[in-house]
Amino acid sequence: MEALSPTMEEGRLVKWNKNEGDPVATGDVLAEVETDKAVMELVARGDGVLRKRLANEGDASPVGTLLAVIGTADENIDSIVGASAPAAGSAPVAQSAAPKAPEQSQGEASTPPQQQAAAPAASAAPSAPRAAAPPRPAAPPPRPAAPPPPKGNGARPGATAAPGGRQRSSPLARRLATEKGIQLGGIQGSGPGGRIVKRDIENAKATGGAGRSAAAERLAAEGDFKDVPLTQIRKTIARRLSESNGPVPTFFLTSEYDVTRAAEFRTQLIEMGEQYKVSFNDIVIKAVALALAEHPEVNAHWLTDKIRHFNRVHVAMAVAVEDGLITPVLFDADRLSLWEISEKARDLAKRARDRKLMPEEYTGATFTVSNLGMFGIDQFTAIINPPEAGILAIGGSEERPVVIDGSLEIRQRMRVTMSCDHRVIDGATGAKFLQTLKRYVENPLTLVI
Amino acid sequence: MPVVTYRDALTQALREELQRDDRVFLMGEEVAQYNGAYKVSKGLLDEFGPMRIVDTPITELGFAGVGVGAAMVGLRPIVEFMTWNFALLAIDEVVNAAAKMLYMSGGQYKMPMVFRGPNGAALQLAAQHSQAWESWLAHIPGLKVCTPGTPADAKGLLKSAIRDDNPVVFLEGEMLYNTKGEVPEGEHIVPLGVADLKREGDHCSVITHGKMVLVAMKVADDLAKEGINLDVVDLRTVRPMDVEAIARSVQKTNRAVVLEEGWEVCGMGSQVVDFIQRECFDDLDAPVLRVHQEDVPMPYAKNLERAAKPDAGKAVAAIKKVMYLD
Secondary structure, three states: OOOOOOOOOEEEEEEEOOOOOOEEOOOOEEEEEEOOOOEEEEEOOOOEEEEEEOOOOOOEEEOOOOOEEEEOOOOOOHHHHHHOOHHHOOOOOOOOOOOOOOOOOOOOOOOOOOOHHHOOOOOOOOOOOOOOOOOOOOOOOOOOOOOOOOOHHHHOHHHOOOHHHOOOEOHHHHHHHHHHOOOHHHOOOOOHHHOEOHHHHHHOOOOOOHHHHHHHHOOOOOOOEEEEEOOHHHHHHHHHHHHHHOOOOEEEEEEEEEOHHHHHHHHHHHHHOHHHOOOHHHHHHHHHHHHHHHOOOOOEEEOOOEEEEEOOOOEEEOEEEOOEEEOOEEOOHHHOOHHHHHHHHHHHHHHHHOOOOOHHHOOOOOEEEEEOHHHOOOOOOOOOOOOEOEEEEEEEEEEEEEEEOOEEEEEEEEEEEEEEEOOOOOHHHHHHHHHHHHHHHHOHHHHOO | OOEEEHHHHHHHHHHHHHHHOOOEEEEEOOOOOOOOOOOOOOOHHHHHOOOOEEEOOOOHHHHHHHHHHHHHOOOEEEEEOOOOOHHHHHHHHHHHHHHHHHHHOOOOOOOOOEEEEEEOOOOOOOHHHOOOOHHHHHOOOOOEEEOOOOHHHHHHHHHHHHHOOOOEEEEEEHHHOOOEEEOOOOOOOOOOOOOEEEEOOOOEEEEEOOOHHHHHHHHHHHHHOOOOOEEEEEOOEEEOOOHHHHHHHHHHHOOEEEEEEEEOOOOHHHHHHHHHHHHOHHHOOOOOEEEEEOOOOOOOOHHHHHHHOOOHHHHHHHHHHHOOOO
8 A cells, every 4th residue: 555645644545446466567556545635546566467455445444565476477476465364454556577667655665564473372283383484584586586486385375365455364363353442353263274373363462442332332232323434535534633632533413593483482382280390301302312313423423433423313401400411311212202202301310309310311322412401501512422512502591682674573582502412413414413403493393283 | 979880870771760650661672681782771680570561663753652642641661662763763743742742732742751772873883873863853853862872861861751751862872882981879869851060160161061071071171281170061061051050160261162962063062152142242252152063974984983973072172172272
């Protein structure tokens, strides 16, 4: 993987333009690669035949990763391919077969190839040493110099890379890696075909990070969400803004809604009798839930390696308790009637204050609403509860002078401020959500039809 | 504990059950006056008389059918086949009568009978007389299939088989009759469907049954010298199969080799591997491998016969492969 822009750290292979076996000349476009900025052409730096492709379309690889081997048609490339076996792990760009004075601008010097001899220290069992192939020299050999064919067990056909460069790992190794928070990507497999096996995980150091996303994955059942792979631009936004603004790069969007009709609506309900009484907060939660159902891109979690858009709407509401706060969840709030929301919210709030909530009642939210209107706060910002991508802070509603069609009127107004995780939500995305929310809040009959 | 042969352990089980329940009787070719082709019924004619120890003509289908009829009217027959290779002639009574009777009579007829005899290859008996039948018979709903590998298990399983109200196929190892082991005296029962961890180790599971238990134990001794500790699971009964025991072992070792005497295609090992891939997927660090007879009729020539049989060398190679040591 060539560095195709000055800031590029990894690239995603969008499309191969050459097949294995195709003749290749210097300057031919081998593949299209998506960088942090654009889709660029990856061109051949030598002549020969495209012998082996080691990355699949769609795979992202760090700069310096071996993507393909160009050689003469009959050259033995086993030692090159074999050394980089697991999904083109960390071996440098290799071009064998005497390429015509390639410009060594990048890549070669970065990482010396990891020879497999380093791997299975734990298996002191009776096994012939694996490191049959000599280390790759830093510069290509001056002659065609096909590497000597591996002897003995090194010659097994299974000892080369997995087809298409897919990283192989045993089911147990994958489970152990998840449990220990180890990324498989950086591990050299010591099994057949570069398969990562138990001993490789045991020898690898934990890098952390995976445990949390595993817990988050349990939040929703299959089909209740859609996982969105991170594009290069998304990754760049996430990385740059996190550096600038703490681990959750947050920005705020404030909007003022006219809640005159919502207030009248509530008054009418109260006049109909005690059983129809709902709080202003219930109305806002119902409106937020309906708006979230229309905007899964806001109803989302940041899961480090991907974004999860939820089809179901689970709205948490912040409830002040004696020495802190807790956020009980109204599950499937968009499908609850206003009265159901009112009843559940009252019950949850009471049991929250009594410390009677079960853990499953305050976990699993997709979005949170915090309301300080009852304390006379007219506007505030709330802090996002990760991995949720947003939280909405509701201020109190009060009569304010507003200009409507050129005349001054006194209307009931309410300010909301949404905190957005910029890794997931962009400004325009959040603004569109607040527009949808405005439609619901300002037209309260939409909440009951 | 007395050390007795596999043969004598079986005789003990027969004698004790014949004494215990006068509905139990033994019949088959040469079981009475000749004391059995493999002397398993030695002395029983003298002790129990010709009504309980019955010589039959050379008519496998006929006397197997007599056994089925006797079981239907409340006796508990033990039908001995001189070898299971001859039992092919009686397979309709085993598969279509005995195995189906309880089901097709709507539960009116129990089938408390045992079909027993030697199974598997001995030495140079050639293609027709060197076959391991357990996967054929275990395929049939309605049958239980025992494959004891040690004298103690032979005794304990045969007593359970005789007391079971269902037809039990009891496969004895022809090459095991002279093997010796400790066998508890008197009432020693091994329940059907319970495997036995014959040796404990945490590096690799070897799942096996019948004659191959001895091979597995030898391999375990040999590999222990190299620092490889095998968990040897003896299924003892291949139907019903003690899958929990398999899971416990594989969850501990993360790798398994299935060792059996019969052929590869649709063998017992296929069933074991199917269970492991389904229930232990996330525990596996390597594909499960099988060791079995080569996919040919058993050759007569000594060197070819040796090459066709599963043995310790093939087992060791498979174990090293699943441990990534080859």
